[in-house]
Amino acid sequence: MNSDDVLGNRALRHFDVCVIGSGAGGGTAAYALCKGGKNVLVLECGHNPWPGLDGDELPLPNHSNDELKYAVRTWLDPLAMLEPRTFRSSASIDAAINPDVNLLPRAVGGAFQHADAKTPRFNILDFQLKSTLEALIGRTPGLAIPGFGTDAASANFADWPLSYDELEPYYRHAEALLGVQGTDDDPFASPRSTPRPMPPGVPMYLGLLLSEGARQVSLQGSTLSPHTYPAAINSRFYDGRPPCVDCGWCSGFGCPNNAKGSPAVTGLRRALRSGRCQLRYNAKVVQLLNDGGHVSAVSYVDGEGQQKLATADAFVLAASPIESARLCLLSPTPAGGALGDSSGQVGRNLMFHLQANVNGFIPQRIHGQRGRAVSHGISDFRGVEPGGAAPRLFDANGSKAVYLGGITEFGGSQGLPITDDGFVMAFQLPSGVGARFGTRLKNAMRDGALSQHLISTIMQSEDAPQLTNRVDLDPTVRDIFGLPVARVTYAAHAYELHARNFYLPYLTQVVTNAGAQGVFVAPCDTLQLPPLVVSAPNSRHEMGTLRMGPDPATSVTDPQGRFHDVDNLYACDGSVFPTSSGYNPTLTIVALALKIAQGIAGNRPLEEGPPARP
Amino acid sequence: MRNLKLPKVRRDVPGPGATENGDASRPPVQPPERSLTAALPLHLLRAARLTRRQFLFASGAVAALASATRPSVVRAFSLFREERFFTDAEFATLEALVDRILPPDRDPGGKELGVAVYIERLLTTFDCGGVGLYRRGPYSGRTPYPDYQLGTPSSRFPENGFLRSIRASRLQELYWRAQLYGSEAAGIPPELDTSQGGPLVGLRDLYQQGLAEVDAVATSTAGQPYALLSVADQDVVLAQLDSPGVLPLDPRRGKTFLDIVIQHVLEGSFSAPEYGGNRNAQGWQMLGIEGDNQPLGYSIFSFELGTYRERPDHPMSTPNPDELAPDGSVVPIPLTPDGASIQQGITQETRLLSLIFPGACN
Numbered sequence: 001m002n003s004d005d006v007l008g009n010r011a012l013r014h015f016d017v018c019v020i021g022s023g024a025g026g027g028t029a030a031y032a033l034c035k036g037g038k039n040v041l042v043l044e045c046g047h048n049p050w051p052g053l054d055g056d057e058l059p060l061p062n063h064s065n066d067e068l069k070y071a072v073r074t075w076l077d078p079l080a081m082l083e084p085r086t087f088r089s090s091a092s093i094d095a096a097i098n099p100d101v102n103l104l105p106r107a108v109g110g111a112f113q114h115a116d117a118k119t120p121r122f123n124i125l126d127f128q129l130k131s132t133l134e135a136l137i138g139r140t141p142g143l144a145i146p147g148f149g150t151d152a153a154s155a156n157f158a159d160w161p162l163s164y165d166e167l168e169p170y171y172r173h174a175e176a177l178l179g180v181q182g183t184d185d186d187p188f189a190s191p192r193s194t195p196r197p198m199p200p201g202v203p204m205y206l207g208l209l210l211s212e213g214a215r216q217v218s219l220q221g222s223t224l225s226p227h228t229y230p231a232a233i234n235s236r237f238y239d240g241r242p243p244c245v246d247c248g249w250c251s252g253f254g255c256p257n258n259a260k261g262s263p264a265v266t267g268l269r270r271a272l273r274s275g276r277c278q279l280r281y282n283a284k285v286v287q288l289l290n291d292g293g294h295v296s297a298v299s300y301v302d303g304e305g306q307q308k309l310a311t312a313d314a315f316v317l318a319a320s321p322i323e324s325a326r327l328c329l330l331s332p333t334p335a336g337g338a339l340g341d342s343s344g345q346v347g348r349n350l351m352f353h354l355q356a357n358v359n360g361f362i363p364q365r366i367h368g369q370r371g372r373a374v375s376h377g378i379s380d381f382r383g384v385e386p387g388g389a390a391p392r393l394f395d396a397n398g399s400k401a402v403y404l405g406g407i408t409e410f411g412g413s414q415g416l417p418i419t420d421d422g423f424v425m426a427f428q429l430p431s432g433v434g435a436r437f438g439t440r441l442k443n444a445m446r447d448g449a450l451s452q453h454l455i456s457t458i459m460q461s462e463d464a465p466q467l468t469n470r471v472d473l474d475p476t477v478r479d480i481f482g483l484p485v486a487r488v489t490y491a492a493h494a495y496e497l498h499a500r501n502f503y504l505p506y507l508t509q510v511v512t513n514a515g516a517q518g519v520f521v522a523p524c525d526t527l528q529l530p531p532l533v534v535s536a537p538n539s540r541h542e543m544g545t546l547r548m549g550p551d552p553a554t555s556v557t558d559p560q561g562r563f564h565d566v567d568n569l570y571a572c573d574g575s576v577f578p579t580s581s582g583y584n585p586t587l588t589i590v591a592l593a594l595k596i597a598q599g600i601a602g603n604r605p606l607e608e609g610p611p612a613r614p
Numbered sequence: 615m616r617n618l619k620l621p622k623v624r625r626d627v628p629g630p631g632a633t634e635n636g637d638a639s640r641p642p643v644q645p646p647e648r649s650l651t652a653a654l655p656l657h658l659l660r661a662a663r664l665t666r667r668q669f670l671f672a673s674g675a676v677a678a679l680a681s682a683t684r685p686s687v688v689r690a691f692s693l694f695r696e697e698r699f700f701t702d703a704e705f706a707t708l709e710a711l712v713d714r715i716l717p718p719d720r721d722p723g724g725k726e727l728g729v730a731v732y733i734e735r736l737l738t739t740f741d742c743g744g745v746g747l748y749r750r751g752p753y754s755g756r757t758p759y760p761d762y763q764l765g766t767p768s769s770r771f772p773e774n775g776f777l778r779s780i781r782a783s784r785l786q787e788l789y790w791r792a793q794l795y796g797s798e799a800a801g802i803p804p805e806l807d808t809s810q811g812g813p814l815v816g817l818r819d820l821y822q823q824g825l826a827e828v829d830a831v832a833t834s835t836a837g838q839p840y841a842l843l844s845v846a847d848q849d850v851v852l853a854q855l856d857s858p859g860v861l862p863l864d865p866r867r868g869k870t871f872l873d874i875v876i877q878h879v880l881e882g883s884f885s886a887p888e889y890g891g892n893r894n895a896q897g898w899q900m901l902g903i904e905g906d907n908q909p910l911g912y913s914i915f916s917f918e919l920g921t922y923r924e925r926p927d928h929p930m931s932t933p934n935p936d937e938l939a940p941d942g943s944v945v946p947i948p949l950t951p952d953g954a955s956i957q958q959g960i961t962q963e964t965r966l967l968s969l970i971f972p973g974a975c976n
Contacts, residue, residue, distance in 0.1 A: 047783045047786075060752045061752060062752070062780050064749065064751025064752050064754075064776065064906060064908070065907060066749055066751060067884070067885060067886075068749075068885035069748050069749060072881060072885075073747060073748060075748045075780070075786075079785055079789045081814075082785055082788065082789055082806070084810065097809065201922065202913040202930050203930075203931045204930060204931065205929070205932060235915075235922075242762075242915075243762075244913075245760060245909065245910065245913060246911050246912045246913040246930055247907050247911040249906075249908075256753065256909070282784070303783065303784055304784065305784060361957045361961075364937045364944050364945075364946040364947070365933075365934050365946075365947075367928075367930075370912035370913075370929075370930040371912070371930055417897075417903070418881055418884050422880035422884065425956060426873075429956070429959065429960065429963070430959075430963060432959070433956065433959030433960065433962075434956065435952060435956060436856055436876065437714065437716070437852065437876055437879075438715070438717060438849065439719070439952070440952040441716065441952075442716055442717065443951075444956050445901060446902075446953075447949040447952070447953025448901060448902075448953075449952075449953035449954075449957055450957075453949075453957065478809070479806070480802075480803070480806060482803070520965065521964065521975040523964070523974045524975070527971075
């Protein structure tokens with residue numbers, strides 16, 4: 001092993017738990033496991049943007065305001081040329097290599113460092129969605145919901161094996177750990193036991209424009225309620241990290257001054273400082289060695305290309321839903337099956353959020369390069385009653401209907417000349433519309449025709465779980481390690497398409513009322529018009545594949561996150577989600593990781609209040 | 615949100631196909647051998663020649679790897695050409711071409727912005743130990759630290775961390791070697807190439823072939839190599855190069871040589887100056903943006919006030935000062951007809967798409 005690819009306690013030899021992945025799931029699990037007295041080995045396939053992360057002083061990272069490094073040369077992203085994935089929209093057609101299903105970044109601290117760190121909670125309804133909707137259908141004549149009732153076989157909804165109330169203390173701890181800003185201005189959010197640690201930061205101009213637009217829209221008799229968007233971004237000095245300076249390089253970029261509560265600088269750093277944790281990065285796990293019911297070691301390839309083994313008493317998968325499921329499928333059991341797959345459910349119920357996207361052009365410059373990418377949004381399109389415990393019943397042509405969409409982000413272009421303007425104008429637009437070169441290109445660049453004028457709203461619509469939406473191993477394509485790549489099979493369900501169609505006119509009104517001209521709806525995420533357009537879902541919100549539930553026949557992991565059929569293997573990322581809700585998933589991943597890891601460590605209580613400084 | 619979703623209609627569907635042969639008068643360019651890539655489980659790099667200079671750089675890289683702190687590598691920051699890849703004639707053709715893709719007017723064009731230097735620096739990155747692909751940061755020193763007491767800019771500036779580079783990981787290096795030298799020369803397993811439509815041709819070869827083709831088209835159209843033509847004739851040839859079928863499509867990238875140069879003009883004009891282009895940040899100045907702005911940013915928390923202050927010249931929550939009338943109303947600065955027509959075109963195109971394919975957009 002290259003000794004430079006290690007952080008934490010290098011002297012540790014025996015590990016109680018080996019965690020695969022160092023992001024929101026794995027980094028948090030390492031934190032809670034170390035707190036619970038376990039010695040932990042973390043294996044991370046990506047590189048390390050924080051040299052000295054285990055040192056006495058929190059180091060400034062190698063992150064910077066650099067469009068070339070992130071948006072063009074994709075420093076944080078997997079290299080699709082070396083580690084491709086394939087995609088198909090149905091099992092009846094051949095899958096093809098598709099870079100859109102390779103989106104989650106890979107580095108110490110995981111993908112969250114690369115997001116604009118939005119951290120809403122799920123609400124009460126989300127944890128008992130199936131039983132609540134079934135009861136509602138039972139007592140509401142004429143109510144039909146795609147994927148429920150007589151249509152139940154088309155989807156695979158399930159209640160979570162825990163309630164909002166059970167997760168609430170972990171949400172509270174997660175918000176304190178990451179350092180979340182926000183206030184109680186979202187009427188549809190479920191009750192919370194304490195305020196968020198910090199108030200909202202400075203509003204963005206485009207967020208205010210869209211909020212004003214939203215206040216003029218009525219959704220079946222109620223006016224929309226724009227709210228500040230909760231985010232794991234400091235608005236004060238907090239946890240030894242400075243307040244955000246609203247540099248604008250937020251979504252798609254790492255944070256140069258550590259104001260963003262990346263798992264690396266919050267939970268993971270605490271684990272590395274505890275003396276109980278060793279992290280090896282550039283360490284790509286390729287197989288879990290097992291006897292069918294027990295994992296003995298993991299095999300990984302280190303930063304020099306050498307194959308290594310790591311042993312531990314227990315193992316935690318936190319490599320993201322697609323990779324966590326792929327690792328099970330890459331690990332044969334002596335009986336010839338895949339690890340943890342006695343139910344045949346591994347890789348199934350893969351969910352994203354269906355993103356409904358309405359855009360428009362504001363005549364004046366919106367300077368999206370100043371801010372946190374998103375400062376405001378609305379939750380009205382989640383389609384729940386205030387408090388988030390019950391679905392809202394809408395009137396639809398004389399009968400009743402339920403439309404569970406999702407939280408909606410108020411954003412726009414981030415003022416990035418190369419990728420917001422240049423590449424779009426020169427390459428993405430049809431000839432005659434775009435600008436290939438010359439004075440036309442230069443004038444349009446100086447106008448910032450897109451980068452300074454395009455506002456954009458995105459609804460993160462709940463995605464129905466389906467058995468047929470899944471990850472398996474591609475039969476022909478192999479990656480640079482010689483291993484079969486993940487094949488994603490995915491098609492949208494009527495559940496989310498109906499919600500999208502219902503809310504799009506209201507979303508269009510929001511954008512129009514904000515003062516936009518030329519308002520347009522982006523084509524659906526999952527648009528299939530082969531051979532011109534084969535569109536994989538390009539949401540980075542990956543969920544499902546290792547569903548958590550009480551029944552070993554219909555779920556992969558038990559309510560404690562342990563595999564039903566492997567006695568020392570756990571999953572601790574978005575893969576265990578039974579349903580996808582309509583809110584950004586990271587805070588729930590962190591809260592659940594705290595709970596699962598606390599269970600692995602013997603249920604020692606996590607401290608209350610803000611965590612101690614590392 | 616980095617999520618602008620426009621109709622993603624492919625200009626051309628890439629497929630397997632033959633690639634053009636390189637210039638026969640030039641020896642094939644091979645990458646220097648590196649132990650990093652030799653350790654890959656499936657294959658070995660082809661043996662390759664090392665120049666003395668490359669050997670010295672490689673030795674330095676090994677020494678750097680051996681040290682415990684693994685320092686990032688400083689590469690001299692210069693506005694001018696360093697490692698040479700292009701001949702003088704090729705460089706002249708390239709400078710002329712980038713200067714018509716982004717032409718000079720009241721603001722500098724591609725040539726003055728240093729785009730050709732940016733491109734040559736990318737193509738020679740492994741002649742300098744493979745540094746320079748990713749600049750380190752976190753700050754460039756173009757803005758000062760904030761004064762958190764007052765909520766104003768301080769007079770202290772950080773050092774320029776963009777002068778340092780982040781060493782590429784093994785996979786990143788392999789990826790960039792394939793991009794620059796071709797997938798076969800980089801040692802990509804043939805199965806991986808086959809699954810993606812055949813070998814990837816390196817950018818170094820593409821540039822040599824492409825610049826020769828540009829001069830060939832210029833000579834056959836206007837009688838002289840591209841750099842010697844009048845600006846008007848250069849524009850005629852440029853339009854011709856952009857016509858379908860004139861330049862071959864690179865099968866793996868789905869792009870012509872001209873597409874690749876346009877991409878690099880945009881990168882070289884508007885990326886951080888430390889990458890070799892955007893000379894003196896004039897690319898950002900012509901757009902009215904600051905580029906990288908940490909550690910100052912646009913809002914500064916003030917202990918004295920207990921809240922944030924915005925920068926009056928770069929406001930965050932209010933319109934830009936140059937679009938605000940004295941009475942507080944917003945007076946937008948009109949776009950040029952070029953920018954306005956792009957906005958209109960996007961709107962119409964999307965509406966057309968929804969008409970042709972109902973359900974695509976609603």
